[in-house]
Amino acid sequence: MLRSTRTRAAFVAATALVVTGLGHVPAQAASDPTPAQLAGDWMLGNLNADGLLTGAYTDIDGSTKTFVDHGSTVDLAFSLDAAGGRDAEVAQLTDAVAATIADYTTDGDATYSGSSAKALALATSEGRDPRTFGGVDLLAQVEETVITAGPSTGRLQDLDPTPTEWFDDYANTIGQAFAARSLTRAGSSLADEATDFLLLQQCDAGFFRLDFTKDKAATDQSCDGAAGTVDVDGPDVTALVTLQLAAIDAPDADVTAALADAKAWLAAQQTADGGFGSSQNGTNANSTGLTGAALAALGDKARATKGATWLRARQVIGACDGKLAPETGAIAYDDATLATGRKDGITDPLDRLQWVMSGAQGLAGLASAPATTSAEGASLRTPKFAKAGTKLKVTVRGLAAGERACVTGLGAPRQVVGAGKLTVTATVKAGTVRPTLRTATESVQQAGGTKVLGKKKLKVALAKKQVTRNAKVKVTVKGLAAGEKVTIKLRGKKVASGTANAKGVLTRTIKVGKAKGVAKVSVQGQYATRTGTAKVQVR
Known part of the structure; x- marks a missing residue:
């Protein structure tokens, strides 16, 4: 049964769950802002002349077409806000979305509820007037998509006053989460209903399903009341919903309980190497970034840090990354994507699209990247002398967990990743070799190098x-x-x-x-x- 009222403030003092919005993840004492800054720089470098991200697809004739990707642009704004220090850039992204709000949220007379709710979440989080956002009363537009009577009260739905055979209702739990967050922030009278319906989509195990019950007239609209098996391949939906619920000011007991269940479920999805993913897509940057950010918002610093470490190990450092050298800061979707990018580059719009989408959602997770525990930072050590024809050992210390670097000056570059004592070896010829440790931000070389002595x-x-x-x-x-x-x-x-x-x-x-x-x-x-x-x- 849906409740008609919701009093949130009364439960704030009683709850021990730490919750913040995606744009307000607290900085951890031992975090390193550099990875998120580099990722942000790379992402902002991909904006078009209108300040928006673009996507690409292959047309029916085989040609490559591009399009404005408003959704990823909003994701980027939220991620930059979460990482911190980018207020001006977030404001510019918000302006760019506002300038083209009709293109994002409507198509002729049709209104897309999910896009509208996501845009409203951006507008309200940035303190914009939702009734005049880009010249549109975005609050009213979202409220019009909320069902106000019957078993589906509170549910979003796409609208078209004159639907064609091609029209369908694509509203889902992700858009519902943005609506719950934004309507609450805007003080809408429909906020309680939207939030109630969202909470119905949480399954008993703790995760949120993506799709609503197709029959809007069905008495039971909950996840647990759904017929058949609920598809839950991956943590992305639950992470996105969690981020929106965590941004609700003064959540009531039901929201707090839902967040606690979601937190426990998300934590259990982390792989041994710190990443998150699905059986279909494997461990990947989007899932890891979203889930890491969600766990950070819920106060799980340890798992958020592990996720950030996974992301950092797949971030382009420029030097030694082959044809990705100009792409410092970019986040690879997975290991295979990084390897292919190093070999072929990502100048093709179709290839670049995946990197842009990975960065838009992965960036927020990097905000929890741990700093190095070494007082002197990254360092490289080699012996003063080496015998020609033997293997020279180079010792690297001071990298942060997950930090990628490479050693040059020994023939083919040698890759190193992670904290602690790391070593690379190379057979050397007579002469003087000067190995250099290259990270995303600096080059370190031992004075004098190594003298390789021959017969x-x-x-x-x-x-x-x-x-x-x-x-x-x-x-x-x-x-x-x-x-x-x-x-x-x-x-x-x-x-x-x-x-x-x-x-x-x-x-x-x-x-x-x-x-x-x-x-x-x-x-x-x-x-x-x-x-x-x-x-x-x-x-």
Whole structure:
């Protein structure tokens, strides 16, 4: 049974559930704003001349056509607001949607209830007058789509006063959620009914179904009263509904309980690697971004952070990303999309569409990306010397969880992802190598690099050719690398050691001992492949 009134404020003090709107997810102390900023920059770079995002499709004749994607534009506005620091850009996006509001919400005399409710949610969240949004009374337009009598009271429906055979009612739970949020914010007398009907769409397990009961006259309009099996392949619908319910100021006990059930269900959908997805689409950026943002709005910092970590590991860093190099900040839909983009690029509008849609919904999830725990930030370490023909080990530290980077300067770039101690190896030739760690925002290089030492015959000179027993003789070794370690042996026994000076020279004085005859002085540098000898006559 639907309730005729709803008193929300009375339950605020009693509830322990932390809820905020998508545009007001609280910043976490250990979060890193950089990934969301980069994603926002990339997304804003995809706006058309009118300040709106565009999509693409293949026409019946095989040609590629483009269209204005108002829905993704609104998603972007909400995501930027959630990430924070983009008030001016969100206002501009809102202006752009308002300027073309009729194109988004109507088609001739037909009114699309879901688009209208989503636009109203944007207008009210931005403090715009919903009765004059883009010259349209958007509040009245949404209210007209709400059924006010019968078993479907509160339900949205698409309207067309003169429907053709092609017209159908595509209203669903997502649009209903936007209506519940926006009508409540606007103070509409239909807000309670719209919210009540929305809550009926939550199934006993905690998730929200997408489609309403087709028969509007059916007595039971609830999810649990639906005939047959309810399709729940993925968390997207529940996440979107949760975000809208969480944005309702002072929710009553029913909304609070619905959010608690949705939170528990969403949390259980997270995969071991932190992502979210479905059996049909696999783990992906849209599901992970929406669900991560929803869990953040409900105070589940740990799972939101894991989701953000998954997203960051699939964000383009520019350097080392092949043909995606110009797309720093873009979020790949999944691993396969990232690999294909690196190989082929995303200049084709059909390819780019998926990236834009992933960014519009994935960006909000990145707001929970964890910061590095290293005080010095990203760093790269290599040994001072390496032996030619062997594998050089490069150690990377200081990346944040999920942060992508690559090491260049060792032939093909080496990819690294994540926190802690990371290593890459590469076989090196003689010379000096200077590996560079490249992240989305900086390049880090160790001063001096690594000197790779090849096989070499060292020059060994003795100050005297003949000496008496127990005498001392000065040994000079040349051809070394600066700082190279040197060992000097006399008759096979170590008698001295040291490191070469800046000119690659080492000088030591050794005692020749008591034994008479020819004594061999052998020298080894940093590696056994770098040697030299000399002889002295002991009388």
